[in-house]
Amino acid sequence: MPRLSFFIFVKKIKYIIVVIIFLNSAGLIEAAGNNQIAAKARLEAKAGNRDFAFLQYQALLRQTAQGKYKNEAMFGLGEYYFSMADYRDARPLLDTCSKECSGFEQKLFSFVYLLKIAQLRKDVSLQKELEQKIMMLKKHAFIFSDSKKYKYRSPLNFSYLAVYSIDKIEFFMEGRLLAKITY
Numbered sequence: 001m002p003r004l005s006f007f008i009f010v011k012k013i014k015y016i017i018v019v020i021i022f023l024n025s026a027g028l029i030e031a032a033g034n035n036q037i038a039a040k041a042r043l044e045a046k047a048g049n050r051d052f053a054f055l056q057y058q059a060l061l062r063q064t065a066q067g068k069y070k071n072e073a074m075f076g077l078g079e080y081y082f083s084m085a086d087y088r089d090a091r092p093l094l095d096t097c098s099k100e101c102s103g104f105e106q107k108l109f110s111f112v113y114l115l116k117i118a119q120l121r122k123d124v125s126l127q128k129e130l131e132q133k134i135m136m137l138k139k140h141a142f143i144f145s146d147s148k149k150y151k152y153r154s155p156l157n158f159s160y161l162a163v164y165s166i167d168k169i170e171f172f173m174e175g176r177l178l179a180k181i182t183y
Contacts, residue, residue, distance in 0.1 A: 034060060038069045041076070045157035053156055054080040071101045075110060076155030083156075087117045098133075105152035108137055109160055112171045112179050119179075131181050134169065 041056030054077065061073040078093035090113065098110035111134045118126040152160040161172040171178045 034064050034067060034069055037063070038072065041073075041155065042157075045076075045155060048157075050080060050083070050156050057155065071097065071103065071106055072155050075101065075106045078110065078113065079154055079156050079158065082113050082116070087120065091117055104138065105150060105160070105162075108134065108150070108162060109152060109154070109171070111137065112162075115179055115181075134181060135183060138164070 037056050037060045041053045041060060044050070044053035044056060057073040057076040057080070060069050061077060064070055064073070074093050074097045078090045078097060081087070081090035081093065094110045094113045094117075098107055098114060101107045101110060111130055115127060115130040115134065118130055146166060148164045150162040150164075152162075154160060159174055160178075161175075163170045163172070168180060168182045170180050
């Protein structure tokens with residue numbers, strides 16, 4: 001009799017192992033799908049198909065609300081909405097990115113976009129607050145040069161440049177001045 005219960009126990013363990021393997025492989029399949037979506041979004045952006053990249057980032061953000069592509073998708077969507085002058089949809093994404101994105105450049109340019117929205121809305125108090133946040137984001141000591149530059153290639157393949165000088169910060173997008181803060 002004890003031998004029979006041992007076999008039942010082993011059989012149950014086999015079922016549990018199969019279930020664990022199945023659940024684990026489902027997670028791997030989802031992760032592989034997210035990798036493919038992110039890669040496709042990047043390819044579309046590099047090809048200049050920002051509308052298709054936007055759709056991929058939308059799908060990616062829906063699937064990975066807390067995943068490794070969240071910041072990339074969030075900034076890409078906010079950037080897209082801003083480029084389409086849809087500031088109502090851009091603002092919450094960029095605001096969240098300014099608080100949660102770990103990358104300095106994503107956080108910095110999220111603040112810059114929020115600053116531009118405040119300027120367009122003529123919200124002077126928010127504008128001043130955002131300028132302070134941008135200035136405090138990174139401290140610089142200009143010992144051997146009079147400026148410090150940061151380059152960033154965004155999820156939608158836009159080229160950004162931030163130039164910190166002794167008396168001002170200038171932000172460029174695709175070579176055009178996007179914003180300027182003087183102090």
